[in-house]
Amino acid sequence: MLGERQKNILKVVVEEYIKNAHPVGSQSLCKKFKCSSATIRNDMLTLEQMGYLEKQHISSGRIPSEEGYRYYVDNLMEPKKISGEDMLKLQTIFSNKELDLNSAIEKSLEIISDITNYTSILLGKASSDNLLSKVEVVPITKSSVVAIVVTNKGHVENKEIDLPTHIDLKEVSKTCELLNKMLVGTPLDEVASRLEFEIKPIIKNYVTNYEVLYNAFYEALSNFQSEKDVRWTGKTNILKQPEFSKVDDVKNIISKFESKDLVSKIEETEDEVKVYIGSETSLDDNVTVIKTKYNTGKREGTLAVIGPKRMDYERVLNLLEFIKKEIETKGGIND
Amino acid sequence: MLGERQKNILKVVVEEYIKNAHPVGSQSLCKKFKCSSATIRNDMLTLEQMGYLEKQHISSGRIPSEEGYRYYVDNLMEPKKISGEDMLKLQTIFSNKELDLNSAIEKSLEIISDITNYTSILLGKASSDNLLSKVEVVPITKSSVVAIVVTNKGHVENKEIDLPTHIDLKEVSKTCELLNKMLVGTPLDEVASRLEFEIKPIIKNYVTNYEVLYNAFYEALSNFQSEKDVRWTGKTNILKQPEFSKVDDVKNIISKFESKDLVSKIEETEDEVKVYIGSETSLDDNVTVIKTKYNTGKREGTLAVIGPKRMDYERVLNLLEFIKKEIETKGGIND
DNA sequence: CATTAGCATTGTCAATATATGAGTGCTAAT
DNA sequence: ATTAGCACTCATATATTGACAATGCTAATG
8 A cells, every 4th residue: 555655755756757757756845745765766766666656767856657657547646627828728629609619629628629729529410329310412413413411410421423324313312202202210330230131122012213322322322331420620730749759650640640540549438528648549549548438419529638648637638527527518508 | 775675675774673673684584685695784773874773782683773764754655545443433422413623622632542552632622712701700718719711612711719808799799700801802812901901990989999800810811821721631551561661761752741831742732743853853862752732722722642753653643533533524514 | 076994072871889878786884 | 753964876068089971172094
């Protein structure tokens, strides 16, 4: 078990390191703990043996290990209130009646990125419990139409369909009507299968040239299903952090940001605001991700802030909690 | 004026440097030119004095200057034919009847990025000569709708509109009908002004609660106007090039990539395939951009490849020219 | 007059040495 | 349990050196 002073030393080391990004030596803590550097060193040694602190080399000061951050977040951090200044900025956004919810969310993430110099991500509109709400077809040229699909949560996707020249436009709108009649209310992830097993047999009888048309719609609708809406704010902010001073680290994190499975890695998260440190992120060992889902009933998505492990946990946690709450009340009221 | 041998030396230096990224010394060219290193040195000196070559330090080999690359592209490069291998890859894409044009274009840029390790960009659907072709409103909840706008080129945009609770849905669809009647066929960049000066006076009489509704549509439509479609391929490829071995250069180019005016910087270009070197790019002095517009009548956009100044000019130029031609024929046929 | 051989010059790069300073671990004394 | 003191370790910074790769220049050559 950790003694009281040891806990406090760990807390101070984490907070100092968060602030300055410099390893913390024993001397610098003497006044604060009213004891000699040797005493601090002894405690630090214990903390290191327990896995909470590390050294970069044998004679460097201590920095928190991943477990150290974790212990700090779970036990040491005092959930101070969000600072008045921060709160003010956010409140003016959410109380602005002119601003619709989407824009308010985006703006609030911009503020987070600005004041913290971290990167934030907004993942919108997970398609899993979206229901198909309308299919629309708009002719573009003689041989092509745009298929537009709208969900009950207001998510819109579109796909251009090139038609074989021998298809009559009437056939197309007939198909569209049918799709509307039969598919409205279907969860998006079931659309493809229902299309295949329920619609296909029927369309066969109604529409003369059903096969080409069916294929086109099938591709359009299933393509839609997989697309996700991702909004970055301050994508390169994290590079300003001193931990990213080596080329390889920079290249590495950037390519992670561009990778295709990033969305799924961020997306899987809980309802509450949660902290994922280093290896817990399944994204990159050098970063911390603080994220949460929001759900207004009408709309849902994920908010995430990505920063160095040396992230200002207290502040970001507070900010995200506040924003989540604001979104959910503002979203609720407007319903 | 440059002598024949001098031109050839410049040509070889550029090509060697493109291939190896190592400064080219006088000795290494002796055999090729059947003369002593001193002779080469003299010529190199002349080339340096004329601004075509540079040294990194007093005793390094020579590398091409920006003007050197320019001279090479304008006068020295022999527009060899596209290599059989490259052509084959691209042709299979464009001859694939299953693939629609958009996907074919994207796939072809993927290939360019793959084989060259450069970054490519596809800018779709410049809105300037898009005509508004349909406005659609889909109700989402009691107090919100999605406005969907389609252009004659198949570009779709949408915007959620939060309605004040006291507005009847019928008012909304009445407004929508009116917009369709009056705005279809209008160039996108005129929509906002026509909305204000022509529609507003009329809507006033037709719709009881016109103001809120008008504002909502105004915002939605003008917001739409400014959005652009950007597709990156191999966004981080360029970082693999040896010129990006310093942190600051990497951070710099990445933040340029994320900057908001990037689109406009890339977009302004000519119909033919053109080369912009270093400072000519107005993007970053360390890169070369080769770009072109394509226009199939039905669809238009910009293709661009971004690489180091030490870019393989011949190859990329050929690839882009080929793709542009393929797009325009394939696009034409499908009309 | 263009070309060349020869040589001093100038820079990079890698290896080596050297000093400095920050911080530790350990031990013996308090 | 705490502390003072000391030897030790390592990072960082700086200077020195030699090997090497090119260069510019000059004087000789065909």
